[in-house]
Amino acid sequence: MAAADRSLSAVAGAYDAKVVGQQRLRETLLVALLTGGHVLLESVPGLAKTTAATTLAAAVNGTFRRIQCTPDLLPSDIVGTQIYDAAKAAFVTQLGPVHANVVLLDEINRSSAKTQSAMLEAMQERQTTIGGTEYPLPEPFLVLATQNPIEQEGTYQLPEAQMDRFMLKDVLDYPTPVEESEMLRRIDAGVYDLDRTDPPVVELHDVQAVQATARQVYLDRTIGEYIVGLVYVTRNAAQYIDPQLARYIEFGASPRASIAFAQAARAVALLDRRDHVLPEDVKSLAHRVLRHRLILGFEAVAQGVPVETIIDAVVAAVRTP
Incomplete structure (x- = not known):
């Protein structure tokens, strides 16, 4: 229990160092990380969803991939595909961006129903199937999908079966004036500079240990x-x-x-x-x-x-x- 508390405190501290406010979102992400569940986030743009996802992945030394969903996105763009290697005169498998510890599906409702369904196997079975071969996803595996509630033109409603596979759905609010002022201060201080890399505070095996503690x-x-x-x-x-x-x-x-x-x-x-x-x-x-x-x-x-x-x-x- 003490080891789990240290790991969770370290991840929470890394989150607070980057993300201003959004304390319920912090709890939601930590709950998802502890349970292996997936999260659907609904908010207007600019409320730190991507920052929160990248911060969480970096804090646990996990891989992160962001998939921008668009109407022309294909299932193979998510799970991967087979490509022909002329040098080897054979097909080789190229894994898609879903093969990461933390996957951000940005504006998931902008992708077609066929593409949305490609995520079902990954989210439920923790694997993808490419060319008849099953490829397990890394552990831990967490999907964060976002929806924009304002602009609905050119969107596809998520099927109930896929909605049900998200453990939690959180709706984010605007920051308070104090929080927004702090955000501006951190921008001036270079906290969000692209060339700044923050070291992980825990390792993936620590996350798996905390997950085991949560089940007990x-x-x-x-x-x-x-x-x-x-x-x-x-x-x-x-x-x-x-x-x-x-x-x-x-x-x-x-x-x-x-x-x-x-x-x-x-x-x-x-x-x-x-x-x-x-x-x-x-x-x-x-x-x-x-x-x-x-x-x-x-x-x-x-x-x-x-x-x-x-x-x-x-x-x-x-x-x-």
Whole structure:
């Protein structure tokens, strides 16, 4: 536990040295790193998503790749392909940028459905298949996908099956005036200069050790039942929450939500230097675990009902153990 705390403190310190504010994003990334889950980030441009991803990869001495999603992006541009080597008179495999420890899929909803589906095997199976041969992805492996909520022209909605494979979805806010002033100060100080390289604070084997520690965090049976209860209410909302809100839900969360709650709650407890999960850990994750798993009907979208309002009603409907 002490070794895990040192490693997490070092990574958190490296994050704070580069990224101003965005403390919830820091927790989200650390939870994903500890659990091996993937994160969907939604925000307007310029809120440090790329900086946070590159900082995390550098802090753990991992490889980082950024994939700018565009409508003409092909699956082979992500997973890799076979090319003909005339000197050897044979085809050789060239692995794609997804073969990295931290992969940033920038504006994932700008890629076509076929290209988006190419990420499913990588995210779920931790491997790619090229020319009939399976290639395992490095460990740890973390996908950070971003969406721009403002400009929707020329975008493709993510399939529900792929949305469900993201453990967490976080929505980033603008920095405060104080944080934005600090950002300008750091720019003047050269913190973000391209020729500046910061040494890693931990190694990849340290991350894998901390992941093993996170899996050992105690989750009581009553907490597990609380998690299942939350997810169950999303599927049977009319029986538990205000009917006006319940009718906005077309489909509730899948069992992957319960799994995500359990894994992420263990990580949150470890980040808080505890060896056991509290109900508050689960509650703190409710928005991030459920906001992309609740499928709302057209009426909710037309009336501008935030999905977070419905999630809050679900949480309030389930008794806290």
